[in-house]
Amino acid sequence: MSESRLNQPLHGPQYDLRALGFKTHEVLVVTGAGSGIGKATAIMAAKSGLAVGLWDVDLAGANETAREIAAAGGNSLAVAVDVGEDEAVTKAWEATRALGPCRYLVNNAGPGSSSTGAFNDNLTLAVGSVHRVTTSWLELHAGVAASVVSISSVAGNFMGGSETLQAFYPAAKGAIAAYTRHLATRYKGKPRANAIAPGVILTPRTIPYLGQPAMSGNIARIPMGRAGFPEEIAASVLFLLSPAGGYINGVLLPVDGGWIHS
Numbered sequence: 001m002s003e004s005r006l007n008q009p010l011h012g013p014q015y016d017l018r019a020l021g022f023k024t025h026e027v028l029v030v031t032g033a034g035s036g037i038g039k040a041t042a043i044m045a046a047k048s049g050l051a052v053g054l055w056d057v058d059l060a061g062a063n064e065t066a067r068e069i070a071a072a073g074g075n076s077l078a079v080a081v082d083v084g085e086d087e088a089v090t091k092a093w094e095a096t097r098a099l100g101p102c103r104y105l106v107n108n109a110g111p112g113s114s115s116t117g118a119f120n121d122n123l124t125l126a127v128g129s130v131h132r133v134t135t136s137w138l139e140l141h142a143g144v145a146a147s148v149v150s151i152s153s154v155a156g157n158f159m160g161g162s163e164t165l166q167a168f169y170p171a172a173k174g175a176i177a178a179y180t181r182h183l184a185t186r187y188k189g190k191p192r193a194n195a196i197a198p199g200v201i202l203t204p205r206t207i208p209y210l211g212q213p214a215m216s217g218n219i220a221r222i223p224m225g226r227a228g229f230p231e232e233i234a235a236s237v238l239f240l241l242s243p244a245g246g247y248i249n250g251v252l253l254p255v256d257g258g259w260i261h262s
């Protein structure tokens with residue numbers, strides 16, 4: 001999909017987030033950092049001075065993110081992991097120890113909204129992986145863990161499904177928002193826990209659907225008249241994660257150009 005056919009660019013601006021209170025070399029793990037929203041979050045965080053664990057089942061994608069971070073002078077470590085597997089996650093934490101104690105976590109990886117397969121399997125993968133990665137992080141990094149942000153969706157929270165969404169998807173994204181509220185109260189702010197509900201965001205997952213009637217109809221309803229950039233989600237994630245968002249705990253923030261109000 002070319003930018004001219006889409007009539008908008010595919011990437012937004014980079015933001016310098018060093019004023020948000022992160023300390024240089026503090027460690028962040030981003031799951032699904034090899035593509036899309038996770039990649040944009042990892043790159044923006046690394047450019048802001050964080051050392052970033054790039055977890056992805058697609059090691060080639062994570063390596064490419066690491067290469068782009070290194071080219072920008074940042075520090076990261078690509079780790080091959082399927083967040084749906086206990087043993088793989090345990091090994092990923094062992095590998096990530098090379099960066100130092102992990103203070104921040106972004107739960108971003110998850111099956112796509114059109115993933116086929118059994119409802120229960122997809123639901124378990126999508127919600128169970130957030131629980132698996134978060135609880136193992138807290139077991140290993142209690143006292144260090146400061147903040148976690150999980151990627152939910154407008155689907156299942158602010159709007160229902162459509163014929164293009166598999167049923168597990170809104171169920172899982174609603175559950176991730178509910179689980180975030182549980183974390184926010186269960187641990188009394190240590191760590192803080194928040195979630196983002198992206199609208200239509202231009203990533204390798206969604207770009208193939210551009211131009212199709214369902215996608216065009218969704219974008220036409222967005223008051224800002226365009227899809228969002230992964231960098232616009234990244235900046236919101238990193239604000240909630242950061243010390244600057246230090247009194248925000250348990251929210252689900254829509255980042256959708258106003259789509260849910262249309």
Ligand SMILES: NC(=O)c1ccc[n+]([C@@H]2O[C@H](COP(=O)([O-])OP(=O)(O)OC[C@H]3O[C@@H](n4cnc5c(N)ncnc54)[C@H](O)[C@@H]3O)[C@@H](O)[C@H]2O)c1
Nearest residue numbers: 032034035036037056057058082083109110198201203205
């Ligand atoms: N793009 C959107 O419009 C949109 C809207 C709402 C919510 N989201 C959510 O944002 C998140 C990221 O979506 P995206 O559009 O950037 O997708 P993407 O496909 O561009 O990137 C997802 C990355 O996660 C990795 N991944 C998938 N399953 C994994 C697993 N089991 N273990 C480890 N890594 C795994 C993939 O290899 C890929 O690199 C997802 O949770 C998605 O549901 C996206």
